[in-house]
Amino acid sequence: MTSDAQPAPTQGAQPTPTVGDIQAGPVTVSRLSRARVRPRGSRKELVVWYVMRVTAVALFVLALAHFSIVHFIWDPATQNAAFIADDRWNQVFWRGFDWLLLTTVIVHAFLGVRTVILDYIHPRAWRNGTLWVLYVIGIVLFVLGTQVILTLPTQALTTGM
Amino acid sequence: MRVPLTLRYRPRAGMVAWAFHRLSGVGIFAFILLHIVDIYLVGANPNLYNDVLAFYASFPGRILETVLGAALLYHALNGLRIVIIDLWPAMTVYHRQLWYGTWIIFIGVGVPGALIILRPVWLPLLQQLGLA
Numbered sequence: 276m277t278s279d280a281q282p283a284p285t286q287g288a289q290p291t292p293t294v295g296d297i298q299a300g301p302v303t304v305s306r307l308s309r310a311r312v313r314p315r316g317s318r319k320e321l322v323v324w325y326v327m328r329v330t331a332v333a334l335f336v337l338a339l340a341h342f343s344i345v346h347f348i349w350d351p352a353t354q355n356a357a358f359i360a361d362d363r364w365n366q367v368f369w370r371g372f373d374w375l376l377l378t379t380v381i382v383h384a385f386l387g388v389r390t391v392i393l394d395y396i397h398p399r400a401w402r403n404g405t406l407w408v409l410y411v412i413g414i415v416l417f418v419l420g421t422q423v424i425l426t427l428p429t430q431a432l433t434t435g436m
Numbered sequence: 437m438r439v440p441l442t443l444r445y446r447p448r449a450g451m452v453a454w455a456f457h458r459l460s461g462v463g464i465f466a467f468i469l470l471h472i473v474d475i476y477l478v479g480a481n482p483n484l485y486n487d488v489l490a491f492y493a494s495f496p497g498r499i500l501e502t503v504l505g506a507a508l509l510y511h512a513l514n515g516l517r518i519v520i521i522d523l524w525p526a527m528t529v530y531h532r533q534l535w536y537g538t539w540i541i542f543i544g545v546g547v548p549g550a551l552i553i554l555r556p557v558w559l560p561l562l563q564q565l566g567l568a
Contacts, residue, residue, distance in 0.1 A: 307531045308521035309450040309457075328523060331515045339512055342505060346553055351501070352493040356482035359475075377472070384465045391462065416469065419476040427479045 302394070311390075323386055330383040337376040365429045377420040385413040453535065457514050460507035467504055495557055502550045509546050513538045 296312050297304045303312045314320035345351070349358075364370050388409055396402045477485040491497045517534045520527050527534065551558070562568035 304454075305522065306450065307528050308518040309454040310518040310522060313522070328519045331519055335512050335516055338508060342508055346501065346505065347549070350493070350556075351489060351497070352556065354489055354493075355486045356478045356489075359478045359485075380468060384461075384468055387461050388465055391458065412469070416472045420472045423476045423479045 323389075327383065327386055330379045330386075333379045334376075334383055337372070337379060341373070341376055360427055361430050364424070364427060370424050374421065374424050377417065377424070381413055381417050381420075385409060453514055453517075453538075456510055457518075460511040463507045464504070464511060493556075498553055498557060502553050505549055505553065506542075506546055509549070510538075510542055513541055 297306055304310065305312045311324065314324050345354070354363075364373070389406060392402060392405050392409065396405055474485060474488045477488065492501065517538050520534060521531060559568060
């Protein structure tokens with residue numbers, strides 16, 4: 276299952292981890308975190324690697340807060356469309372909060388599924404086609420979510436000023 | 437009872453962590469597709485949105501929300517563990533504690549959370565039994 280063989284250390288490369296990482300096909304997985312090790316040699320993959328971790332920390336706060344608000348502070352039984360328009364989204368702060376959540380969750384979720392696609396779909400045409408469909412869905416959802424956050428009328432916003 | 441050696445496959449902690457992370461991640465992804473569309477309905481078709489919310493508040497809806505909450509909590513806690521180990525290598529010394537900590541917090545936060553979400557399910561049951 277695992278191979279402890281380390282790539283030969285090359286000049287200028289990062290120090291080899293003391294604990295053996297796991298080579299799974301073209302991907303190296305950290306033995307301890309069981310996530311991908313920091314990619315080397317590809318600027319794009321390195322950026323994706325960092326973006327996943329930065330959005331993860333943001334979502335730890337944003338997503339868990341969101342789930343707590345709509346399940347523990349308010350119960351789903353007390354919610355409807357009017358509640359969203361007049362209570363949840365009657366302040367710019369909460370619209371901003373939810374838009375930030377929308378943006379980070381789309382980046383994190385779609386890059387996460389990108390990783391799954393790269394893991395399982397290998398023929399180049401299939402892989403690129405699936406990724407293309409994935410990104411289109413992501414952009415469409417981002418537009419839909421942004422539109423409703425920006426345009427849903429609120430009593431407080433339309434008459435209270 | 438003696439279990440034959442061949443049946444005694446014991447997965448390593450890291451493998452379980454990885455499998456649950458991917459499973460919960462894909463599950464949350466599926467819900468987010470639904471959830472962005474249903475919030476879009478608040479503006480586009482409020483009546484349909486109210487129907488969707490009535491399902492969220494129903495008995496099967498609450499079971500699914502509990503599963504979603506569990507997936508979200510696990511993914512969040514395990515994700516934080518990954519971030520800590522990946523970005524702060526000195527913490528790898530405590531990787532075992534981080535892994536057990538993940539599950540302690542998962543149970544400690546998740547069980548009360550599940551009880552709150554499922555309150556409309558178990559409360560009438562207790563009342564029928566004359567216990568509440």
